[in-house]
Amino acid sequence: MTVLEVTGLRRSFAGLRAVDGVSFTVEPGEVVSIIGPNGSGKTTALNLVSGVLRPDSGQVTFQGRDVTGWRPERLAAAGLSRTFQNGRVFGNLTVAENVLIGLTPTLQAARPFSRWRNVPVLRWASLLAETAVALVDPPAVRRELADRQAKVATQLDRFGDRLTPRADLAAHTLSYANRRRTEIARALASGPALLVLDEPTAGMNPAETGEVLEQLLELKAAGQTILLVEHKIDLVMRLSDRVLVLDAGSVIAAGPPEQVRSDPRVIEAYLGKRRPAVRP
Amino acid sequence: MLDTALAGLVNGSSYALLALGLSLIFGVANVINFAHASVFAVGAMSGWWFSVDLDWPLWAVLLGVTAVTGLLGLVINVIAVTPLAKAPPIAALLSTFAVSVVVDNGAQLVFGPETRRFPALLATDNLGLGGLRFGTLDVTILVVAIGLMLVLGWFLRASRYGRAIRAVAQDRDAAAQMGIPLARVQNLAFVIASVLGGVAGVLGGMYLNNISPTVGSTVGMSAFAAATLGGLGSLPGAVAGGLLLGVVEAFGVSWWGGNARTLITFAVLLIVLWVRPSGLFGKRAPLAAEPMTGTFFGAARTVRLRPWQVAVAAVAAYVVPAVALDDYTVQIGVQVVVYAILALSLTLVSGQAGQISLGQAAPLAIGAYTSALLTTATGLDFWLSLPISGVVAAVLSVVLVSPSWRLRGHYVSIATLATGLLVAAAAVNFDWLTNGPSGVSAIPPPTLFGASVSAPLAVYFLDLTILLVVLLLVVRLRRSTLGRIWSAVREDEVAARSSGIAVADYKSLAFGIGGFVAGIGGALFAQQYGYIDPSVFGISVSLLALTIVVLGGLNSPLGAVVGAIVLVGLPEALRMLQETRMLTYGLLLLAVVLFRPQGLMGKVAR
Numbered sequence A: 001m002t003v004l005e006v007t008g009l010r011r012s013f014a015g016l017r018a019v020d021g022v023s024f025t026v027e028p029g030e031v032v033s034i035i036g037p038n039g040s041g042k043t044t045a046l047n048l049v050s051g052v053l054r055p056d057s058g059q060v061t062f063q064g065r066d067v068t069g070w071r072p073e074r075l076a077a078a079g080l081s082r083t084f085q086n087g088r089v090f091g092n093l094t095v096a097e098n099v100l101i102g103l104t105p106t107l108q109a110a111r112p113f114s115r116w117r118n119v120p121v122l123r124w125a126s127l128l129a130e131t132a133v134a135l136v137d138p139p140a141v142r143r144e145l146a147d148r149q150a151k152v153a154t155q156l157d158r159f160g161d162r163l164t165p166r167a168d169l170a171a172h173t174l175s176y177a178n179r180r181r182t183e184i185a186r187a188l189a190s191g192p193a194l195l196v197l198d199e200p201t202a203g204m205n206p207a208e209t210g211e212v213l214e215q216l217l218e219l220k221a222a223g224q225t226i227l228l229v230e231h232k233i234d235l236v237m238r239l240s241d242r243v244l245v246l247d248a249g250s251v252i253a254a255g256p257p258e259q260v261r262s263d264p265r266v267i268e269a270y271l272g273k274r275r276p277a278v279r280p
Numbered sequence B: 001m002l003d004t005a006l007a008g009l010v011n012g013s014s015y016a017l018l019a020l021g022l023s024l025i026f027g028v029a030n031v032i033n034f035a036h037a038s039v040f041a042v043g044a045m046s047g048w049w050f051s052v053d054l055d056w057p058l059w060a061v062l063l064g065v066t067a068v069t070g071l072l073g074l075v076i077n078v079i080a081v082t083p084l085a086k087a088p089p090i091a092a093l094l095s096t097f098a099v100s101v102v103v104d105n106g107a108q109l110v111f112g113p114e115t116r117r118f119p120a121l122l123a124t125d126n127l128g129l130g131g132l133r134f135g136t137l138d139v140t141i142l143v144v145a146i147g148l149m150l151v152l153g154w155f156l157r158a159s160r161y162g163r164a165i166r167a168v169a170q171d172r173d174a175a176a177q178m179g180i181p182l183a184r185v186q187n188l189a190f191v192i193a194s195v196l197g198g199v200a201g202v203l204g205g206m207y208l209n210n211i212s213p214t215v216g217s218t219v220g221m222s223a224f225a226a227a228t229l230g231g232l233g234s235l236p237g238a239v240a241g242g243l244l245l246g247v248v249e250a251f252g253v254s255w256w257g258g259n260a261r262t263l264i265t266f267a268v269l270l271i272v273l274w275v276r277p278s279g280l281f282g283k284r285a286p287l288a289a290e291p292m293t294g295t296f297f298g299a300a301r302t303v304r305l306r307p308w309q310v311a312v313a314a315v316a317a318y319v320v321p322a323v324a325l326d327d328y329t330v331q332i333g334v335q336v337v338v339y340a341i342l343a344l345s346l347t348l349v350s351g352q353a354g355q356i357s358l359g360q361a362a363p364l365a366i367g368a369y370t371s372a373l374l375t376t377a378t379g380l381d382f383w384l385s386l387p388i389s390g391v392v393a394a395v396l397s398v399v400l401v402s403p404s405w406r407l408r409g410h411y412v413s414i415a416t417l418a419t420g421l422l423v424a425a426a427a428v429n430f431d432w433l434t435n436g437p438s439g440v441s442a443i444p445p446p447t448l449f450g451a452s453v454s455a456p457l458a459v460y461f462l463d464l465t466i467l468l469v470v471l472l473l474v475v476r477l478r479r480s481t482l483g484r485i486w487s488a489v490r491e492d493e494v495a496a497r498s499s500g501i502a503v504a505d506y507k508s509l510a511f512g513i514g515g516f517v518a519g520i521g522g523a524l525f526a527q528q529y530g531y532i533d534p535s536v537f538g539i540s541v542s543l544l545a546l547t548i549v550v551l552g553g554l555n556s557p558l559g560a561v562v563g564a565i566v567l568v569g570l571p572e573a574l575r576m577l578q579e580t581r582m583l584t585y586g587l588l589l590l591a592v593v594l595f596r597p598q599g600l601m602g603k604v605a606r
Helices: A042-049 A072-078 A095-102 A114-118 A123-136 A139-157 A176-189 A206-221 A233-239 A257-261 A264-271 B002-029 B036-053 B058-084 B089-111 B136-158 B160-170 B172-177 B182-208 B215-230 B235-256 B260-275 B307-324 B327-352 B361-377 B382-406 B410-429 B456-479 B481-491 B493-498 B503-529 B539-552 B557-573 B578-595
Strands: A004-013 A016-026 A031-035 A057-062 A080-082 A194-198 A226-229 A242-247 A250-255 B127-129 B132-134 B300-302 B602-604
Touching (some): A031 A042, A072 B493, A080 A176, A095 A139, A095 B481, A114 A123, A123 B503, A206 A233, A226 A233, A242 A264, B002 B160, B002 B182, B002 B215, B036 B215, B058 B182, B089 B215, B089 B410, B089 B578, B136 B160, B136 B235, B215 B260, B215 B410, B235 B260, B260 B410, B307 B327, B307 B456, B382 B410, B456 B481, B456 B503, B557 B578
Parallel strands (some): A031 A242, A080 A194
Antiparallel strands (some): A004 A016, A004 A057, B300 B602
C-alpha cells in the first residue's frame, strides 16, 4: 500500500501561493526527497503533509486513509513523525526523556482508553484515567516504562557514542548537531511508517553531514520510508530513490536522482535562464 | 439614548488613549505592559495634586502630568523591560505586572488609599444641542483625545522618529541593521505611551469625578480589553476598540447598574479572545510559536530534599504549633497552609505545564462559594461539600479557560487574568446566587467525629493534613508520564504536538487539576473565616499566589510551601499594613524576575 499520497495540495499566504497544486506519492521503503531553491515551498509542503498547517485545497492520504486537515498529534499517533528545520528539542528535559516523549503514542498502560482521545466529551474519561494511573503508578505502568526506557537506549545507540553518554544531560546543554540527532531519535522512537525530515543536516559541517548520511543509509537499508527536504545535493543524490523539484510552489521535475539532475528545467530554476546573446 | 452614547464616547476616549499606548508598546517592545494601568492612576493622582493642592490651571496641570508620567514610562522601560529583552516573554510580563503593583501601592502610601473628589475644572452641563445636554468638559475631553490621536498619527507617519518607531515595530532586527537606535526608540515609545496614559488619567479623573490610587486597575483592565478588542499592535484598532467598549459599557451600566461595568468589560474581553483573538483590526500569523516559559528556567533544577528531611519537616509542622505556639500564631499558620495549597495549584498549571495564570483566584473563589453556599443554604455536610467544591472549580476553570487554547503566549495570560476578574465580577453581580457584594456569612465550621473543628489548632491540623495530601499528589504527578508530557507541552508546543501529544487536552487537564486543588483550598478558606464576600478574591490574591510560586521556584512543589511561609507568614507575623505588604510583594516579584528567575528553591545546574 502506498504510504503517502498527496494530490493537488494548495496553500497561500496573503495572496502568495506558497504551494500551488503539488502531487506526489511515497511508496513503502522509498526515500523521496524534495529539493528546490529557497522560497520554493518545500517546508510549507512538509508542514501541510504533517498537519502543522492546513491546506486550502487538495488531499493527503496516509496509509490508505484520508488525513487531510488532521492535527499533527493525530498524524503522529497514526505513524507520521517529523523533525523541524531549526531543530526542536525539549531543552529542560534530558536526552533520554526527549526520546521517551517520542514514544508517547505507543503508551497503553500509562494512557488508558487513548482511542477515545478524538471523541469530544469522552476524551475526559481517558484524561482522568491517565491522571489516576499517574497517581497510583501500578506495576503495569512501571513495566511499560521500563520497556520503553530500553527502547530509548536502543535509539540512542543508533548514534554510537554521540548520545548514549549524554542520555541524562538536559538537551539545552547539547551541541547543535547532537540536538538534531536527539530530534531524529525522538521522531524514530515510535517506529513511524513515514519519517519526515526537514533539512536534517542544516548547519552541520561536512564530517557531521557524512555521519548523518551513513545513519540515514542504514535506516533506508532497514526499510524505513522517508520523506526528506534537503539542500545538500550530494546527500540527496546518494540517499534518494526519487527526487521532486519544487519551484514557486509547483513540481517542475520528478524522477530518479540522475534524471532530475540533468533536467534543463531544474538547472534553470536553480541557475536562471541562459539569455540569448544580444547583438547591437 | 444619545446621552448614553455621548457619555460612552467620552469615557471611551480615555480607554482609547490608554489602549493606544498599550498597542504602541506592544508593537515596539513586543511586551504587554501591565504597568500601563498604573500610569493612568499616576496621571489622575498627580493631576489632582497639581490642581487641588497647588491650584494650577488646567494647561499647567496637563503639562505637569505629561512630565511626571513621561518620566514614569521611561523608568518602567529602563527597570522592567529593557533588562529582560533577551529573556523569554514571560519575564517582562511578570516584571511589568510587579511594577504596576509597586506603583499602585506606592501611590496609596503617598496619597492615602481614600477616594477623593477630582474637581471638574470645567463646566459639565452648560451646553445643549437639539435636546442633548453636555458640558465644556465633554467637548474638551473629546477634542483633546482626538487631537492627541491625530498628532500621534501625524508623528508616526511624517517624522523621523515616528518612522523609526514603525520600522522597529515591523522588524526589530532589520531596523537595528539600518542603524536605528533601538534603545532610544523604545524609550521614546514608552514615554509617548505613558504621556497619553497620563493625560487620559487627568481627563478620566475629571470625568469620573472621584479618583483613588487604585482607579488605574479598573480603567486599565478596560483599556486591555479595548486594545485586545481592536487587535493588539493596531493603533486604529486601539481607538476603535476604546470608543466601542466605552459605548457598550455606558449602555450596559444604564440598563443594569454600575456594578455591571466590570462584568461587561471582562465578558467582552473573554469573548473577543475566544471568538476573534486577533481583534477587529489585527492580523493573525499562521505559524507563530514561541514557548512562553521555556528557557526562563533554563538552567534551573529544583532542590530536592531526602525523604527523611521531608518526614522531619512534616512532623515538626504538626508538633511545633501544638506545643510551642499561641492561637494567634497558629491562625497565621492556617493562612500559610491555605495559600500553600493555592500556590501548589499554580505549580502544576504554571510550573509543570507552563501556562502562566494571572487569575488563580477564580477557582479559589468558586470553591469557596460552592462550599459556603452548600453548607449554609442546603445544610450539606462540609466533608461532602469539599470534593464538590473541587469538582465545580475544576469544571468551571476548564470551561472558562479552554477556549483560549488556540491562543499563544501573552494572550493566554490575558485570558486567565480576565477569567479571574470575571469570576469576581460575577460574584458581585449574581445576587440571586451569591448574595452580591454583601457575601455569605455564618458558614458553619466542619465537624469531625461529632466535634466541631473551630479551634485554631484543630483547623490548622485539618488544613495541614490536606496540604500534605495535595503536596504528595503534585509530587507524584510531576514524576509520572503525565508530568513528563506536561513538561514537553511547556518546553515546545509544536514539537510536543508532532510527538503525538494533544497539547490542548493536556493544558485543559492541568487547569482542571489545578482548579480542583484551588477549589479545595477555597472551601477550606470559607470554613476558616466563616464569612466570604467578592472583595476577598480580587486580583491581589491571584498576584500573591503567582508571587509565591515565582519566589519559591515556579517548578518546585516545596518552593510553593516555602514561598507561602515567606510571603504570607512573615508579613502577618510582622503585622505589616496591607499597602506595605502589597508593595513588598511587588518589589519581591520584580527582584526575583530580574535577579533570580529560578526562585529560592531552584538551583542552577551548570
